[in-house]
Each structure stands twice: as C-alpha cells, then as structure tokens.
Amino acid sequence: MSMLANFCLMARYNHWMNTKLYDAAATLTPAQLQQPRGAFFGSIIATCNHLLVADILWLQRFAKHYGNGKLTAVAALTTPTQLEQILYPELPALKSQRQWLDQQLCDWVTTLAPQQLGTVLVYHNSKGVPHRKPFSAVLLHFFNHQTHHRGQLTTLLFQAGIDVGVTDLLALIEDTDA
Incomplete structure (x- = not known):
C-alpha cells in the first residue's frame, strides 16, 4: 500500500472513529460531558474541542502549501488561539463542525500527489x-x-459507562486474496 493510500485510510479511520465517539458521547448529559475526569484536557467535551482545534490549526497550515483547492473553507475559519480553546461548549454544534471538518479532510487527502509528500512544510x-x-x-x-486523543476519549467514555465498541484500524482494512 502506498503512503498516499495509507493517509487516505487514516482519513477514513478518523471519520469513522469520530462518528462512533460522538454517537457514544450523545448518550451522556451535557453535565456528564463537561464533568472533569482527570484527563489532560479535563472533560470529554474539552478533549473533543482540543481535537477540533488541533485539526483546524494543522489543516490551515496544510492549506497554505498543499490545499489543492480543497481546504479553502477550512483556511477561511477563524484560527483558534489556544490548544485548550472551547470552540463549541455543546455537543450538537461540536458534532456538526467535526463531521464537516472530517469530510474536508477526506476530500483533501485524496488530492495529494506523491511528490508533495517529499517536500518540506x-x-x-x-x-x-x-x-x-x-x-x-x-x-x-x-x-x-x-488517534492519541481519541484513545483518551474512549477511556473517558468507558469510565462514564459507555462502551464505544471496536476501535481498531484493522476493522477498516479489507481482506485480500493476495
């Protein structure tokens, strides 16, 4: 599998896992989502926000050099100012933005060319x-x-009594005849 194919797989995995995590989180109350749980960013909602913030920051950086016409809408977002910034305190709005950003990522990564991967950012x-x-x-x-922070979220949700189910990348890798 090529490096580009691996990155496309990772974008699909990101989207799949975020859907699972947000669906699981939606079974909790707003108070449970905001409850301090001893994680690096504190709560489930704060950890979800951190992932969104970090992804926006990175995708905006990528848009400047490798946007390929696909990250224009992400580049136009207001740039977060802190890694712990709460962009969306309520899960429904956060989930909507997460789904949109995941689709932007999936669309963009398919436009990358092998020669771009060998450049310096x-x-x-x-x-x-x-x-x-x-x-x-x-x-x-x-x-x-x-993946690192989604692992934390999986643990936080499990501690809150929610089993997210299968989280392995292997679940998205097709069997082959070769």
Missing part, C-alpha cells in the same frame, strides 16, 4: 516558533495525534 507553531519539517512526517503526526 514550513510553518509556525501555536506559540509562533518557526519550523521546517518533512510534510509526510507531519501528516503522520497529524493522524497519530488524533
């Missing part, structure tokens, strides 16, 4: 520090970051 982090990193490695980090 020049960007400033959220503290304004400049960086120059291999784009393919940063894109890998982007997907790994999502």
Whole structure:
C-alpha cells in the first residue's frame, strides 16, 4: 500500500472513529460531558474541542502549501488561539463542525500527489516558533495525534459507562486474496 493510500485510510479511520465517539458521547448529559475526569484536557467535551482545534490549526497550515483547492473553507475559519480553546461548549454544534471538518479532510487527502509528500512544510507553531519539517512526517503526526486523543476519549467514555465498541484500524482494512 502506498503512503498516499495509507493517509487516505487514516482519513477514513478518523471519520469513522469520530462518528462512533460522538454517537457514544450523545448518550451522556451535557453535565456528564463537561464533568472533569482527570484527563489532560479535563472533560470529554474539552478533549473533543482540543481535537477540533488541533485539526483546524494543522489543516490551515496544510492549506497554505498543499490545499489543492480543497481546504479553502477550512483556511477561511477563524484560527483558534489556544490548544485548550472551547470552540463549541455543546455537543450538537461540536458534532456538526467535526463531521464537516472530517469530510474536508477526506476530500483533501485524496488530492495529494506523491511528490508533495517529499517536500518540506514550513510553518509556525501555536506559540509562533518557526519550523521546517518533512510534510509526510507531519501528516503522520497529524493522524497519530488524533488517534492519541481519541484513545483518551474512549477511556473517558468507558469510565462514564459507555462502551464505544471496536476501535481498531484493522476493522477498516479489507481482506485480500493476495
């Protein structure tokens, strides 16, 4: 499987897992979603917001160099100012924005070309520090970051009595005859 095919798989996995997590979270009350649970970002709703914030920041950075005409709407969003910023305190609005952003990601990643993966991404982090990193490695980090925090969300939901079910990437990988 090519690196591009792997990134497309990761975009599908991101969308699939976020749908599962948000459906599970929707079974909790707003108070349960906002309850401090000892996680890095505190609550379920705050962790979901952090993932949205981080994804917006990264996709806006990617849009400047690799948008391929697909990230224009993401680039036009107001840029979050803090990684712990609560963009949407209520789950329905947060879920709607998450679904939209996941679709933007899925649409965009299919437009990437192999030669783009071999380039260097020049960007400033959220503290304004400049960086120059291999784009393919940063894109890998982007997907790994999502998986990391979704793992935390799965644990937080389980502690709240909600079983999200199967979360393995393997569930999306088709069997092959070869």
